[in-house]
Amino acid sequence: MTPLHRRIRRDIESRIMSGEWRPGHRIPTEAEWMDAYGCSRMTVNKALRALVQSGLLESRKRAGTFVAAPRFHRAALEIPDIRAEVEGQGLSYRLDLIRRERRRASAEDKALLRVPDGDLLALECRHFVQDLPYATETRLINLRAVPEAAEVDFSAEPPGSWLLAHVPWTEAEHRITALNAGPETADALDVPQNAACLALERWTWRGGERITYARLLYPGERYALVAHFNA
Amino acid sequence: MTPLHRRIRRDIESRIMSGEWRPGHRIPTEAEWMDAYGCSRMTVNKALRALVQSGLLESRKRAGTFVAAPRFHRAALEIPDIRAEVEGQGLSYRLDLIRRERRRASAEDKALLRVPDGDLLALECRHFVQDLPYATETRLINLRAVPEAAEVDFSAEPPGSWLLAHVPWTEAEHRITALNAGPETADALDVPQNAACLALERWTWRGGERITYARLLYPGERYALVAHFNA
DNA sequence: GCTCCATTTATGTATATACATTATTGAGTC
DNA sequence: GACTCAATAATGTATATACATAAATGGAGC
Incomplete structure (x- = not known):
């Protein structure tokens, strides 16, 4: 059983990947996710914060949470041993x-x-x-x-x-x-x-x-x- | 005022950066951090999970949380417009x-x-x-x-x-x-x-x-x- | 010494709640 | 219309609590 916060996270990721939510799009508020998944706000918050940390979302107080615009072609260059x-x-x-x-x-x-x-x-x-x-x-x-x-x-x-x-x-x-x-x-x-x-x-x-x-x-x-x- | 979970995070980061805690080192348990900072476990957990997500720490159930070994020279290559x-x-x-x-x-x-x-x-x-x-x-x-x-x-x-x-x-x-x-x-x-x-x-x-x-x-x-x- | 199994201990997930913070909104005033 | 400022709505932080999960530990039995 994959944990709930992970499922929410994947839900958001896939909507962004599919192009349904483009950069700048305002995603539902934490309260709306609570309703949608019937869970507590902390669980939603956990999913959102992980995505903010990874750079896929940005959030501004009072304004909401938005799909982040990729500013660079940023690549994780792994230089191996x-x-x-x-x-x-x-x-x-x-x-x-x-x-x-x-x-x-x-x-x-x-x-x-x-x-x-x-x-x-x-x-x-x-x-x-x-x-x-x-x-x-x-x-x-x-x-x-x-x-x-x-x-x-x-x-x-x-x-x-x-x-x-x-x-x-x-x-x-x-x-x-x-x-x-x-x-x-x-x-x-x-x-x-x-x-x-x-x-x-x-x-x-x-x-x-x-x-x-x-x-x-x-x-x-x-x-x-x-x-x-x-x- | 920087939030508490961020201070805990920086505390851990600086100990790793300084070389005090080397890769493989087992860091204090969440309970020990609670005592050290006089805060709740969720706050400690937030700091630790952020560091796990960023790849600086690894945690195993029952065993504890460890300083991760950097397996690659990973570089964020930003290819600009x-x-x-x-x-x-x-x-x-x-x-x-x-x-x-x-x-x-x-x-x-x-x-x-x-x-x-x-x-x-x-x-x-x-x-x-x-x-x-x-x-x-x-x-x-x-x-x-x-x-x-x-x-x-x-x-x-x-x-x-x-x-x-x-x-x-x-x-x-x-x-x-x-x-x-x-x-x-x-x-x-x-x-x-x-x-x-x-x-x-x-x-x-x-x-x-x-x-x-x-x-x-x-x-x-x-x-x-x-x-x-x-x- | 070895295997098996229950115990213990640490992290993992989730809830309910409270208050802080801050940008936006909108009402009231000039 | 333009400015001011308070209300508001969203995220940000933190607590206390509960149960789940997994792996290390240690003891019982062979």
Whole structure:
């Protein structure tokens, strides 16, 4: 038996989905839903508030509750843990750690990681799927925020997987661009020079503290970021 | 005065953000929160359920409520209405409609729009910002779902803007890839041949009905998709 | 040690009620 | 007609209460 507040919620959702109620439409008041379903106001309220939280409805005191206008094409872009994703599909995954260096932040490091100072761990690696180069990764980890990273064997576990499992983040910024492969990138990814690559940069932090910077380069013709969005 | 359930919510959020409570940590029971804040269980429950809905917590009956492990780097990618975005920044926007054709769906159209049959509107246009080519757009609109689009003057209003304002969508899929500019694309975007371009494809539908397909090509070195995410 | 089962404990749902808040409405006044 | 202000109608918050549900726990029996 699906709970009542969920049924009310689905009722509203399906009317919006079907186009019966368009953005800006004023939906029945909570009192009217009470009558319609013969339930208490709290139950109706629970359904409505969940929909307001999800962005499908907006409510204004005294005025009522309205179907929200989607202002953007907002997509929940899920950038997965590469290894988990790949192995979940039954494919073989291999990591190739090219460089690992612990150092004091250089000027360039400071700009990328957006820290004023401190020690960091710099990694350079390649991800292979079915023994084909899948992506190159350039990674900086702020050792002031994550000192335990200094002890981890990143030739066995991808930095992204380890960080995701061990260091909760609260804020992230992604930047997606396209660029032409330079000689080293072309070599590392086994694509022709100048081949278009998808570059995904990610900054992650917890509270005010910078955790990590990552730059992943994917061969353009073998990789696509797919985002699916349900209102 | 911020409401009590919001204060409880912020209390929990900040403990997670600060790292005090890591993923998997069992947070106090609802009864314990009642004592701590001297309030009723419903108030605590409201705070907790909002956090469960947002994905920050998970709860299991009898076992308790736990800090959820972020399984993905999930980012809210907001793909804006180009014209609104550009003009909002005080820059000049111009649209160049290259082709407009109403036709019966060809085999290729059917594959792209994912419809079995029917009439559609095919558009080809270029977006200019400050008189520089910003993106090319290939657009298919399902006239069965949106018959009124046949009457719209798309040389004045960008198809994306018009659709966003007039046709509510409930589901969307985005695909982001990188590709090398062919001769026509290079010409249209005023970039060298083989320059890396960011390709953004979007499928939109309402309920089960296909609304539109769009393919936007941006010059790689002049454009970046930026997504910001707050937990 | 193992299995089964009743108990316990935590969340999940729902009601009835009360008062707060706020934008709209509309009546009264100038 | 335009302004003022109080009444009103909607959502927002919170309480106290009750029972449902599910899973961890612990004890009885083997």
